[in-house]
Amino acid sequence: xxxxxxxxxxxxxxxxxxxxxxxxxxxxxxxxxxxxxxxxxxxxxxxxxxxxxxxxxxxxxxxxxxxxxxxxxxxxxxxxxxxxxxxxxxxxxxxxxxxxxxxxxxxxxxxxxxxxxxxxxxxxxxxxxxxxxxxxxxxxxxxxxxxxxxxxxxxxxxxxxxxxxxxxxxxxxxxxxxxxxxxxxxxxxxxxxxxxxxxxxxxxxxxxxxxxxxxxxxxxxxxxxxxxxxxxxxxxxxxxxxxxxxxxxxxxxxxxxxxxxxxxxxxxxxxxxxxxxxxxxxxxxxxxxxxxxxxxxxxxxxxxxxxxxxxxxxxxxxxxxxxxxxxxxxxxxxxxxxxxxxxxxxxxxxxxxxxxxxxxxxxxxxxxxxxxxxxxxxxxxxxxxxxxx
Amino acid sequence: xxxxxxxxxxxxxxxxxxxxxxxxxxxxxxxxxxxxxxxxxxxxxxxxxxxxxxxxxxxxxxxxxxxxxxxxxxxxxxxxxxxxxxxxxxxxxxxxxxxxxxxxxxxxxxxxxxxxxxxxxxxxxxxxxxxxxxxxxxxxxxxxxxxxxxxxxxxx
Amino acid sequence: xxxxxxxxxxxxxxxxxxxxxxxxxxxxxxxxxxxxxxxxxxxxxxxxxxxxxxxxxxxxxxxxxxxxxxxxxxxxxxxxxxxxxxxxxxxxxxxxxxxxxxxxxxxxxxxxxxxxxxxxxxxxxxxxxxxxxxxxxxxxxxxxxxxxxxxxxxxxxxxxxxxxxxxxxx
Ligand SMILES: [Zn+2]
Ligand SMILES: [Zn+2]
Numbered sequence: 001x002x003x004x005x006x007x008x009x010x011x012x013x014x015x016x017x018x019x020x021x022x023x024x025x026x027x028x029x030x031x032x033x034x035x036x037x038x039x040x041x042x043x044x045x046x047x048x049x050x051x052x053x054x055x056x057x058x059x060x061x062x063x064x065x066x067x068x069x070x071x072x073x074x075x076x077x078x079x080x081x082x083x084x085x086x087x088x089x090x091x092x093x094x095x096x097x098x099x100x101x102x103x104x105x106x107x108x109x110x111x112x113x114x115x116x117x118x119x120x121x122x123x124x125x126x127x128x129x130x131x132x133x134x135x136x137x138x139x140x141x142x143x144x145x146x147x148x149x150x151x152x153x154x155x156x157x158x159x160x161x162x163x164x165x166x167x168x169x170x171x172x173x174x175x176x177x178x179x180x181x182x183x184x185x186x187x188x189x190x191x192x193x194x195x196x197x198x199x200x201x202x203x204x205x206x207x208x209x210x211x212x213x214x215x216x217x218x219x220x221x222x223x224x225x226x227x228x229x230x231x232x233x234x235x236x237x238x239x240x241x242x243x244x245x246x247x248x249x250x251x252x253x254x255x256x257x258x259x260x261x262x263x264x265x266x267x268x269x270x271x272x273x274x275x276x277x278x279x280x281x282x283x284x285x286x287x288x289x290x291x292x293x294x295x296x297x298x299x300x301x302x303x304x305x306x307x308x309x310x311x312x313x314x315x316x317x318x319x320x321x322x323x324x325x326x327x328x329x330x331x332x333x334x335x336x337x338x339x340x341x342x343x344x345x346x347x348x349x350x351x352x353x354x355x356x357x358x359x360x361x362x363x364x365x366x367x368x369x370x371x372x373x374x375x376x377x378x379x380x381x382x383x384x385x386x387x388x389x
Numbered sequence: 390x391x392x393x394x395x396x397x398x399x400x401x402x403x404x405x406x407x408x409x410x411x412x413x414x415x416x417x418x419x420x421x422x423x424x425x426x427x428x429x430x431x432x433x434x435x436x437x438x439x440x441x442x443x444x445x446x447x448x449x450x451x452x453x454x455x456x457x458x459x460x461x462x463x464x465x466x467x468x469x470x471x472x473x474x475x476x477x478x479x480x481x482x483x484x485x486x487x488x489x490x491x492x493x494x495x496x497x498x499x500x501x502x503x504x505x506x507x508x509x510x511x512x513x514x515x516x517x518x519x520x521x522x523x524x525x526x527x528x529x530x531x532x533x534x535x536x537x538x539x540x541x542x543x544x545x
Numbered sequence: 546x547x548x549x550x551x552x553x554x555x556x557x558x559x560x561x562x563x564x565x566x567x568x569x570x571x572x573x574x575x576x577x578x579x580x581x582x583x584x585x586x587x588x589x590x591x592x593x594x595x596x597x598x599x600x601x602x603x604x605x606x607x608x609x610x611x612x613x614x615x616x617x618x619x620x621x622x623x624x625x626x627x628x629x630x631x632x633x634x635x636x637x638x639x640x641x642x643x644x645x646x647x648x649x650x651x652x653x654x655x656x657x658x659x660x661x662x663x664x665x666x667x668x669x670x671x672x673x674x675x676x677x678x679x680x681x682x683x684x685x686x687x688x689x690x691x692x693x694x695x696x697x698x699x700x701x702x703x704x705x706x707x708x709x710x711x712x713x714x715x
Contacts, residue, residue, distance in 0.1 A: 016555030024417030
């Protein structure tokens with residue numbers, strides 16, 4: 001592979017994540033970008049190009065919303081691109097930024113993700129009605145949670161996983177989120193709280209699900225030579241990977257996310273990681289639902305098939321465990337403004353690798369993996385971040 | 390393909406649907422200041438970036454150029470200049486309007502921006518680019534906090 | 546995180562505040578309507594459903610029989626080459642019980658949802674559909690089920706021409 005420039009992360013920014021924020025999407029983008037610029041000690045003039053990531057326009061209710069958001073993203077009169085792979089967008093956006101810089105085309109690229117899910121009534125779920133195949137699925141009047149429940153149940157059944165083990169993910173992530181300043185749903189809860197919470201779509205209980213949220217996040221990428229001018233502690237985006245599986249999801253076995261494995265292998269190879277469980281010091285897999293964190297840890301090759309629940313129960317994935325997972329608090333705790341939630345994970349990797357994560361800091365953070373997932377359970381996006389050792 | 394001549398998909402095996410969503414948009418921080426001033430005081434508010442010497446109308450929370458946060462709101466005149474206009478004779482569904490409707494981009498005085506609005510109380514044939522116009526407000530009781538709180542712009 | 550940032554930006558609003566006079570909002574209801582033509586493969590699929598049959602396509606390269614049918618195989622990326630009738634019986638691959646309707650409103654009696662692997666199609670080839678005539682606690686993965694069809698005169702060429710799938714008596 002001919003990668004012209006090594007790509008660094010030099011700044012990150014984020015807003016509050018809440019069920020509803022007064023700021024417009026542009027204004028939220030502005031705040032996240034402004035914080036990222038400030039943390040990198042850069043101005044808008046230092047930015048060569050901008051990549052915007054958002055999930056379905058139907059949440060904000062502004063068709064072609066990336067054009068609407070452009071000025072808030074600091075992209076006026078600059079090369080600007082919108083990238084989109086459903087829920088996988090948040091981790092795909094820095095991959096889009098990576099293309100700009102790794103190719104040698106631009107020295108710097110600002111990556112912004114924004115989501116406002118609050119405008120959609122009666123519920124953001126309503127917007128999801130229109131993602132289904134209109135011929136084979138939509139006449140059945142499906143709710144999006146159906147496919148997650150079906151996938152979760154298949155995963156549990158194939159590996160004989162008790163629900164208690166899966167519920168532990170919510171306990172861990174909501175607990176971790178207590179230390180995240182953006183967090184919407186940080187809380188100290190128990191496994192019983194999860195099991196006794198309302199059944200939404202069996203086997204998914206209310207506390208297995210991340211909330212709908214408004215929020216924005218931003219990340220600044222720079223080529224190695226330029227990054228050194230701004231910081232002594234660049235974080236390296238050394239591996240990127242993405243893959244999509246067939247949209248005929250009822251023709252695949254849902255117990256394992258093969259597409260996440262493909263994406264992870266691509267990213268690990270690029271980052272020269274041969275033994276992921278040994279070499280990865282923490283992970284931020286996508287956790288819109290409790291079981292998804294486990295599913296994705298397996299796809300990311302950080303746990304054997306069916307064994308991620310055990311790691312969680314044994315405390316391996318706790319913030320002070322051998323492999324901290326979602327030290328940020330994840331989507332379950334920090335919130336889920338879809339694309340911004342994925343980019344929040346990459347911001348977390350940046351802060352962890354710079355020792356700037358405060359109370360959330362994991363020990364010996366050398367290599368972090370972030371991953372997102374989405375569409376009709378078909379996309380895996382992966383970024384591997386490292387610091388100078 | 391064999392279906393080239395069929396323009397209406399309903400003549401083929403098909404499924405019908407629509408977007409069932411309703412939306413409620415917040416105006417945002419700067420938008421809210423602007424619309425509250427329209428509704429409550431019948432005033433136009435702009436934001437200003439002194440560094441770039443730009444006065445934003447409608448107001449923005451940040452400067453498009455230097456990306457500074459703008460917190461300096463100032464009242465600007467209700468008058469402006471027609472920068473461009475168009476006359477429409479049909480409504481959104483293609484029906485002929487009872488009266489032609491004049492739509493204009495009005496650059497608001499003492500600002501670097503402007504508003505798209507209707508121009509009333511003027512004969513279409515006497516319209517000119519450069520005509521000075523002034524906002525005519527609805528009665529306060531009828532205002533809702535939207536651009537339509539201005540009934541129209543009319544020759545000043 | 547940023548050293549100069551004391552508080553993160555963002556102004557939370559409650560649902561009540563959103564409805565108050567002080568918060569300026571704008572409302573919109575999209576009025577776009579759609580008619581999705583089914584295309585070649587689904588068009589035939591729906592015609593056959595109207596006739597009370599389920600049809601798939603066979604890819605002669607990978608030998609898969611796929612339902613719902615498509616005119617090309619996404620793995621081999623060649624045209625599929627044969628229509629194949631499959632059975633209206635199958636096996637529950639996975640299922641869930643939905644206490645939410647399509648707008649996420651709570652409902653008392655759950656909708657019984659399943660992926661059903663179709664008999665006569667390749668292993669692991671299933672469709673999304675509903676279950677019925679079964680108590681929720683009796684459903685299990687691996688259970689054999691059979692389609693319950695609408696009466697012929699009520700069918701309209703839609704996946705809803707099958708009302709639901711019920712347990713298959715041995
Ligand atoms: Zn400025
Ligand atoms: Zn094939």
